[in-house]
Amino acid sequence: MNEGDKRALLRSSVREFLDFPSPGICFRDITPILKDPTAFSAAIDLFESYLRDHFPKIDLIAGLDSRGFLFGPALAQRFGIGFVLIRKKGKLPGPTECVSYSLEYGKAEIEIQVDAVDPGQKVVIIDDLLATGVKNYTDVNILFISKGTKWDNGCSM
Numbered sequence: 001m002n003e004g005d006k007r008a009l010l011r012s013s014v015r016e017f018l019d020f021p022s023p024g025i026c027f028r029d030i031t032p033i034l035k036d037p038t039a040f041s042a043a044i045d046l047f048e049s050y051l052r053d054h055f056p057k058i059d060l061i062a063g064l065d066s067r068g069f070l071f072g073p074a075l076a077q078r079f080g081i082g083f084v085l086i087r088k089k090g091k092l093p094g095p096t097e098c099v100s101y102s103l104e105y106g107k108a109e110i111e112i113q114v115d116a117v118d119p120g121q122k123v124v125i126i127d128d129l130l131a132t133g134v135k136n137y138t139d140v141n142i143l144f145i146s147k148g149t150k151w152d153n154g155c156s157m
Ligand SMILES: O=P(O)(O)OC[C@H]1O[C@H](OP(=O)(O)OP(=O)(O)O)[C@H](O)[C@@H]1O
Pocket: 064, 065, 066, 067, 068, 102, 103, 104, 105, 108, 127, 128, 129, 130, 131, 132, 133, 134
């Protein structure tokens, strides 16, 4: 399957539910991607090829609780690198760093273990979709950060 076919398959695999979980929200349901191994492979292929084209050095993949956990480990395997968890507050043991943020509906606090990332490591943060997270980027996204510095880049598939 070529890249265009993969994108088309993914688009057709995301269902929309209006007014879920609250009135006015159009919820984009990615569960059909996970149910179809061809679609899931296509998602990981597209993430991988984007990263290989744009970023020569990646040390770690970090996944956002919870749907980022569905894609991140498979992607990390493709690169032979590790996967670390960014979880909702109160789920990770030991010393953590925490930040609060607003979602399309509601607020959350997320945490990472302080030893999850070493200074200077290049980390890809992966999630299933952005709604309000970063302006101009929607659907399946990859964002890059260098720990303790700034967002470097982002993409939408
Ligand atoms: O762009 P935003 O406004 O931040 O919305 C997108 C975020 O919301 C969803 O996660 P959620 O916190 O609902 O958790 P879930 O993955 O467990 O459903 C989704 O997986 C993203 O992480």
